[in-house]
Amino acid sequence: MANSKELIKTTDLLLEIASILMVSGANTIRINSNIDRFVEVLNYKASCFISHKSIVMTVYTENDLESCTRVKNIPPYAINFSIISAISKLSWEASNENWSLNEIAQAINSIKKSKRYPRIIILLAVSIAGAGFCNIFKGDYINMLIAFISTFTGLFILQTAHQKHFNLYFRIFLASFIASFIASLGVVYDIGANPVAALVTSILFLVPGVPLINSFTDLLDSNIINGLVRFTTGLMIVLAIAMGLFLTLLIFQLN
Amino acid sequence: MQESLIHLIEVATWSGFAALGFGILFNIPRSAMVTVFCLGFLGGFIKFLLTEFELNIIIATFIAVIGIAIISIPLAHKIHHPPVIFCVPPVIPMIPGYFAYKTVLSIMNFIFIETNLDKRIELIDAIYSNGFTMVFILISIAVGISLPMLILRKTTVKNI
Incomplete structure (x- = not known):
C-alpha cells in the first residue's frame, strides 16, 4: 500500500513538471526528454500523451506489476524561459546526484515561486x-x-x-x-x-x-x-x- | 562603403535590442541577456549583409537563422542554459512584418475599395507575392531554428 502511494505521488510530480514546461513554452521533445531523465532517477518508467489542454501519463515499474495513470489539466499559457532553463538544469543535477522524490518536489516548488521581471x-x-x-x-x-x-x-x-x-x-x-x-x-x-x-x-x-x-x-x-x-x-x-x-x-x- | 558599413552596424545593434526586448518578454534568465543581445546583433548583421549583396530575403533569413541556431548549441553548453533560450529571441526580429502588412493592406483594398479591373489584377499580384514571401520567410525561420537542434539532439547537447 505504501508503495502505491509513492507511485501516485511520483505521477503527480511528473505531471506537474510536464504541465509547467508546457505552460512555459517548451516543445514536446524537450518535455519528453526532461520527464525521461526525472523518471530514471526515481526508478520508474513513464509514457505520456501531451496535448494542448491536458496531459495523460502512466508511470509504471520495471516489472510492470504496478502502474498509475493520471490526467492533468494545463493552466493558461505564459511563456517563461527561466523556468525551462531551471527545470532542465534540475533534471541533470537530479540524475547526476540521484535525488529522492522529496528533494525534487522541493526544488520544483521553489522554481514555481520564482518571479517574473517587473x-x-x-x-x-x-x-x-x-x-x-x-x-x-x-x-x-x-x-x-x-x-x-x-x-x-x-x-x-x-x-x-x-x-x-x-x-x-x-x-x-x-x-x-x-x-x-x-x-x-x-x-x-x-x-x-x-x-x-x-x-x-x-x-x-x-x-x-x-x-x-x-x-x-x-x-x-x-x-x-x-x-x-x-x-x-x-x-x-x-x-x-x-x-x-x-x-x-x-x-x-x-x- | 564605409557609410553602408556604419548603417549595417546600426541596424544590427537595433536588432540586438529587439532580441533582448523579446527575451525579457519571454522572461529569460539574467545570465543569458548578453548572449541574446550578441546573437541578435549577429543575426541582424548576417541577414542585412546578405540582402545588401542582393541575395533573396528568404534565403538570407534562412542562413542567418541557421547561423544563430548552430552557434547557440555550443554556447548552451558553456553558459548552462538550454539552446532554445538563446535562439528563439534573436530570430523574432526577422519576422516578416512588412510583408504581412502589405498582404493585409492589399487584401483590404481588393475587397473594399478598388473597382478598376487593371488595379485589381495588380492587387492580386501584390497579395500573392507578399503573402507567399511572408509564408516562406516564416517557414525558413521555423525550419532553420529546429533543424540544427533536431539533428544534434540525438547525441544531447551535454555530450558535445
Whole structure:
C-alpha cells in the first residue's frame, strides 16, 4: 500500500513538471526528454500523451506489476524561459546526484515561486524592441518614437485585458487595433521620414513566434497532433492581429 | 562603403535590442541577456549583409537563422542554459512584418475599395507575392531554428 502511494505521488510530480514546461513554452521533445531523465532517477518508467489542454501519463515499474495513470489539466499559457532553463538544469543535477522524490518536489516548488521581471521593465524593454524593429524597417528616430509609444500602449492594454481574464484572441485583437491606431495617426499626419514603418512595427510585439517555432519543431519530430495544435494557435493569433490592423486601415482608409 | 558599413552596424545593434526586448518578454534568465543581445546583433548583421549583396530575403533569413541556431548549441553548453533560450529571441526580429502588412493592406483594398479591373489584377499580384514571401520567410525561420537542434539532439547537447 505504501508503495502505491509513492507511485501516485511520483505521477503527480511528473505531471506537474510536464504541465509547467508546457505552460512555459517548451516543445514536446524537450518535455519528453526532461520527464525521461526525472523518471530514471526515481526508478520508474513513464509514457505520456501531451496535448494542448491536458496531459495523460502512466508511470509504471520495471516489472510492470504496478502502474498509475493520471490526467492533468494545463493552466493558461505564459511563456517563461527561466523556468525551462531551471527545470532542465534540475533534471541533470537530479540524475547526476540521484535525488529522492522529496528533494525534487522541493526544488520544483521553489522554481514555481520564482518571479517574473517587473511589469514596467517588460513594458519598456518590449517598447525599445518595437523601436528597434522600426529602425530595421528603415524608420528614422521620430518614427521610432511613434513605434515606441504605440507598442507601449498596446502591450499595456494587452496586460490589463489579461488581468481582467478576457478571451486570448479578443485581447490580441484589442491590442493590435489600439497599437496600430496610434501608429497610423503618424501616417495620417505624415510624421517623420517613413511613417509606414512605425505602423508596420507597432503590432510586431504580438507575433506568436514561440508557438509557431515550437509547432515546426514538433512536426519535424512527428508529434503531428501537437504540432498542428500549436500551429493552429499561432494561426488564430495571427488572424486576430490581422483583424485589428484591418479595422485600423479601414477606419483611416489608408492605401 | 564605409557609410553602408556604419548603417549595417546600426541596424544590427537595433536588432540586438529587439532580441533582448523579446527575451525579457519571454522572461529569460539574467545570465543569458548578453548572449541574446550578441546573437541578435549577429543575426541582424548576417541577414542585412546578405540582402545588401542582393541575395533573396528568404534565403538570407534562412542562413542567418541557421547561423544563430548552430552557434547557440555550443554556447548552451558553456553558459548552462538550454539552446532554445538563446535562439528563439534573436530570430523574432526577422519576422516578416512588412510583408504581412502589405498582404493585409492589399487584401483590404481588393475587397473594399478598388473597382478598376487593371488595379485589381495588380492587387492580386501584390497579395500573392507578399503573402507567399511572408509564408516562406516564416517557414525558413521555423525550419532553420529546429533543424540544427533536431539533428544534434540525438547525441544531447551535454555530450558535445
